[in-house]
Amino acid sequence: MQINKTIYELMTARCSLCADRELGGVLGCVRSGAICFVKFESPDSKDLWYTHVPNADYINKVTEGWPSYFQFAGLFHIHKSNNNRLSVADRTYFEKIMSFMPPEITVLHFPLYVLPEDRLYGFKAERTEDGSIEITNESITVV
Numbered sequence: 001m002q003i004n005k006t007i008y009e010l011m012t013a014r015c016s017l018c019a020d021r022e023l024g025g026v027l028g029c030v031r032s033g034a035i036c037f038v039k040f041e042s043p044d045s046k047d048l049w050y051t052h053v054p055n056a057d058y059i060n061k062v063t064e065g066w067p068s069y070f071q072f073a074g075l076f077h078i079h080k081s082n083n084n085r086l087s088v089a090d091r092t093y094f095e096k097i098m099s100f101m102p103p104e105i106t107v108l109h110f111p112l113y114v115l116p117e118d119r120l121y122g123f124k125a126e127r128t129e130d131g132s133i134e135i136t137n138e139s140i141t142v143v
């Protein structure tokens with residue numbers, strides 16, 4: 001995953017202050033390029049990560065204020081207690097989101113910000129040639 005330096009700094013600064021709640025947010029890019037947009041979950045929203053039935057309407061609602069050239073690129077969330085592994089629920093959620101993406105989106109990014117380590121770990125969901133969805137680690141490059 002490539003991420004714009006300003007967005008990376010904004011995200012990590014905000015996440016590192018999240019001792020009290022598990023913030024999440026939506027990531028955007030332009031033409032499958034580096035992540036160049038982040039929308040933090042609003043304080044009064046229902047926690048993104050307890051949504052068990054992800055659907056296209058939900059993603060559309062979150063991204064509706066975006067300029068048309070922004071493309072949905074994935075989601076991030078925070079884990080505490082230095083837990084740098086995705087849960088079964090995380091993986092199921094990411095697979096479902098990926099499964100309703102249009103064919104031109106072949107990869108989505110689901111980075112995980114881990115506290116108190118203060119480190120961003122990269123994960124991606126990718127559609128393979130046989131149509132299945134794979135979730136794997138990925139490196140993060142700040143550009």
Ligand SMILES: [Zn+2]
Pocket residue numbers: 049077078079086087090
């Ligand atoms: Zn999680």
